Amino acid sequence: MSTRAELERAERKLVEAGVASPRTDAELLMSYVTGVPRALLLVSARLDEVQRRSYLELVEARARRVPLQHLTGSAPFRYVELEVGPGVFVPRPETELLAGWAVEQASAMEDPVVVDLCTGSGAIALSLVHEVPRSRVHAVELDERAFGWAQRNLDGTGVDLRHGDMADAFEELTGQVDVVVSNPPYIPLEAWESVSAEVRDHDPALALWSGDDGLDAMRVLERTAWRLLKSGGVVGAEHADVQGISAPQVFAGRWSDVQDHRDLAERPRFVTARKP
Structure with missing residues (x-):
């Protein structure tokens, strides 16, 4: 043939x-x-x-419906290639925009300290050290299998990778961080049927589901980012396209410059805010 x-x-x-x-x-x-x-x-x-x-x-x-990236063992992300497989969330092209925002923020600083919460495969953290070599990058992942993939991808890069919960991560960095970035879980539990088989059956549950409205992890992220960031520091977090109003509301009140950003398909994709 x-x-x-x-x-x-x-x-x-x-x-x-x-x-x-x-x-x-x-x-x-x-x-x-x-x-x-x-x-x-x-x-x-x-x-x-x-x-x-x-x-x-x-x-x-x-x-x-085994994910293509699980079959080939790799996934491209911005200017890097990541090892992926069963047990880790496959990085999506949409997240490259959030990573690009973090790169821009860090590039404008002299010696930026950056924290990547819910790092998964390590995609955003790896992009940061690749594109902003002078940055000091810290990353945390709760899921044990995903953490193993992050270790493979970040080994030898200088990223401070830790296995743990973002809620109490990096307590020694409290008030010292310039940029917090995260692609947290954000799918509402009721959305099970609408999620593709590749995601629902193969991505780890910890990377997907986040309470009835999909924002439980975002609320934890908001509190952790507030603790970690110095005055004037910024946070960026991805969300579902139906959360273009509700996700920014998590940062309403004590944050300034709260903005939502659209992806290349003009769908709401990530929120950013600044600590006054």
């Missing part, structure tokens, strides 16, 4: 399974198996029998 025919067959399989981006995923899996870049697959990729069996197995797994 030709490469084109293999891709078309895989695409049909993924369409039938309800995968959101069937052609892209078929191509990425073939690129992973053959080592040939996506743009050159039809020109250069020729699967031998071992590669064909491997490819078919991966396509079958993707059709069962």
